[in-house]
Amino acid sequence: xxxxxxxxxxxxxxxxxxxxxxxxxxxxxxxxxxxxxxxxxxxxxxxxxxxxxxxxxxxxxxxxxxxxxxxxxxxxxxxxxxxxxxxxxxxxxxxxxxxxxxxxxxxxxxxxxxxxxxxxxxxxxxxxxxxxxxxxxxxxxxxxxxxxxxxxxxxxxxxxxxxxxxxxxxxxxxxxxxxxxxxxxxxxxxxxxxxxxxxxxxxxxxxxxxxxxxxxxxxxxxxxxxxxxxxxxxxxxxxxxxxxxxxxxxxxxxxxxxxxxxxxxxxxxxxxxxxxxxxxxxxxxxxxxxxxxxxxxxxxxxxxxxxxxxxxxxxxxxxxxxxxxxxxxxxxxxxxxxxxxxxxxxxxxxxxxxxxxxxxxxxxxxxxxxxxxxxxxxxxxxxxxxxxxxxxxxxxxxxxxxxxxxxxxxxxxxxxxxxxxxxxxxxxxxxxxxxxxxxxxxxxxxxxxxxxxxxxxxxxxxxxxxxxxxxxxxxxxxxxxxxxxxxxxxxxxxxxxxxxxxxxxxxxxxxxxxxxxxxxxxxxxxxxxxxxxxxxxxxxxxxxxxxxxxxxxxxxxxxxxxxxxxxxxx
Numbered sequence: 001x002x003x004x005x006x007x008x009x010x011x012x013x014x015x016x017x018x019x020x021x022x023x024x025x026x027x028x029x030x031x032x033x034x035x036x037x038x039x040x041x042x043x044x045x046x047x048x049x050x051x052x053x054x055x056x057x058x059x060x061x062x063x064x065x066x067x068x069x070x071x072x073x074x075x076x077x078x079x080x081x082x083x084x085x086x087x088x089x090x091x092x093x094x095x096x097x098x099x100x101x102x103x104x105x106x107x108x109x110x111x112x113x114x115x116x117x118x119x120x121x122x123x124x125x126x127x128x129x130x131x132x133x134x135x136x137x138x139x140x141x142x143x144x145x146x147x148x149x150x151x152x153x154x155x156x157x158x159x160x161x162x163x164x165x166x167x168x169x170x171x172x173x174x175x176x177x178x179x180x181x182x183x184x185x186x187x188x189x190x191x192x193x194x195x196x197x198x199x200x201x202x203x204x205x206x207x208x209x210x211x212x213x214x215x216x217x218x219x220x221x222x223x224x225x226x227x228x229x230x231x232x233x234x235x236x237x238x239x240x241x242x243x244x245x246x247x248x249x250x251x252x253x254x255x256x257x258x259x260x261x262x263x264x265x266x267x268x269x270x271x272x273x274x275x276x277x278x279x280x281x282x283x284x285x286x287x288x289x290x291x292x293x294x295x296x297x298x299x300x301x302x303x304x305x306x307x308x309x310x311x312x313x314x315x316x317x318x319x320x321x322x323x324x325x326x327x328x329x330x331x332x333x334x335x336x337x338x339x340x341x342x343x344x345x346x347x348x349x350x351x352x353x354x355x356x357x358x359x360x361x362x363x364x365x366x367x368x369x370x371x372x373x374x375x376x377x378x379x380x381x382x383x384x385x386x387x388x389x390x391x392x393x394x395x396x397x398x399x400x401x402x403x404x405x406x407x408x409x410x411x412x413x414x415x416x417x418x419x420x421x422x423x424x425x426x427x428x429x430x431x432x433x434x435x436x437x438x439x440x441x442x443x444x445x446x447x448x449x450x451x452x453x454x455x456x457x458x459x460x461x462x463x464x465x466x467x468x469x470x471x472x473x474x475x476x477x478x479x480x481x482x483x484x485x486x487x488x489x490x491x492x493x494x495x496x497x498x499x500x501x502x503x504x505x506x507x508x509x510x511x512x513x514x515x516x517x518x519x520x521x522x523x524x525x526x527x528x529x530x531x532x533x534x535x536x537x538x539x540x541x542x543x544x545x546x547x548x549x550x551x552x553x554x555x556x557x558x559x560x561x562x563x564x565x566x567x568x569x570x
Contacts, residue, residue, distance in 0.1 A: 017045015039110030147391030475540030
């Protein structure tokens with residue numbers, strides 16, 4: 001690498017969410033000159049932005065917190081089994097303040113562009129405050145669900161009342177008491193939001209494009225005594241998360257689906273449905289993720305539970321998905337969601353039967369069998385999802401060698417090496433990137449794995465005197481093929497979800513093209529694979545030595561020749 005070009009920082013981390021906080025902690029501990037650039041006014045990432053009523057963990061709180069510090073584990077008391085947004089943001093601030101990390105963070109500094117300079121071997125970052133910063137390594141700690149999407153409905157700008165996406169819920173308290181509220185969307189966010197709004201609003205109308213499966217969260221407080229017991233068992237809890245394909249405390253039932261009688265299956269499902277969290281999804285039989293008949297039987301069981309909870313049979317049937325089976329995409333967890341439709345002040349509008357024609361000054365105009373109708377509202381909430389996984393990358397002008405634009409390279413879907421590096425983009429690291437393990441697991445459990453690997457690569461390069469690291473094109477192709485292969489035995493490959501890159505609100509993400517966004521081999525397999533790469537002198541990665549010469553990369557492992565995991569993370 002050419003000499004004489006001192007960067008402003010050795011490492012710049014983009015994003016001060018869950019990943020960025022841990023990344024800067026590891027870098028500072030390693031004595032590396034690093035800073036975090038965060039576009040928002042403070043840290044927290046998804047927990048800073050998502051302030052809508054009902055926002056909370058779907059992971060058990062004590063499995064979501066960082067595991068790296070016994071001090072943090074001993075000092076923090078989770079108040080609920082599934083912690084709400086305000087408490088989650090307090091936790092992340094507690095971590096940053098306790099570890100004195102804020103001095104390494106810069107806020108209101110949105111990175112608009114990141115360009116690799118072929119002449120200097122540095123990254124040049126253009127920041128919203130007008131500065132240009134250079135660094136040897138850029139770490140993309142961008143949120144998986146940080147780029148909201150709005151529906152393509154004419155007239156959105158004409159509505160005179162408050163209207164916002166759930167991601168942009170105002171920081172100031174929003175009173176919905178006595179208001180007529182419209183919620184557009186019935187995905188995971190809406191499923192958390194709707195029961196809370198139903199209790200406050202004079203009238204709530206939910207506009208549903210297609211229903212989603214959901215299961216009870218079964219939240220409860222955590223007492224002082226229970227928290228003391230959790231602290232005593234943290235090693236056991238995190239070990240269970242490491243063994244799980246999903247990074248949660250729930251482990252699959254290893255009995256064969258067809259080895260168990262139907263009566264036993266029903267008894268198990270009754271028990272799992274009443275357990276907290278993802279039990280009905282992740283503590284179930286493995287076959288529900290890959291066997292059509294097994295999945296159909298479970299789906300009908302969950303559909304019957306919905307019918308028992310919703311009084312109106314017509315409404316109940318509208319809330320039961322027909323285009324995918326239960327658990328083939330991430331299952332939203334709910335608290336009183338289905339019961340909300342039993343309230344007199346709640347109406348469900350199925351837009352496949354009654355399409356939205358446009359937004360008007362005073363509400364929403366629909367067209368149905370009864371003709372055109374305008375419903376008037378005081379507030380419109382868009383719970384219409386995100387441009388997931390790659391959306392945050394697409395919103396930054398990222399250019400690698402020879403000016404190659406990452407957005408163009410990923411136009412038909414991401415291609416990466418291990419989900420953490422990209423050919424043609426030297427020294428760009430993504431601890432939570434597309435096709436990585438963190439994209440399909442209990443997020444912080446995956447984050448710690450990705451951050452540790454990226455940090456170890458940087459320290460390896462510093463010790464060896466290497467200037468640049470870049471995966472080879474064959475290594476990237478092999479990993480992307482492996483990721484695609486991991487989808488083929490799963491029913492997930494048919495789902496219209498962000499796991500498969502389907503979002504009709506995003507240009508180019510319409511139905512008909514699967515994008516392999518997440519790694520479905522499970523976290524134990526992922527850890528083993530990336531560990532083998534590191535132990536093999538970072539096979540598949542070419543390094544530039546101190547004199548500027550490029551060292552040939554050892555061949556990457558033949559990922560697809562390995563024994564295919566029986567179960568992949570859904």
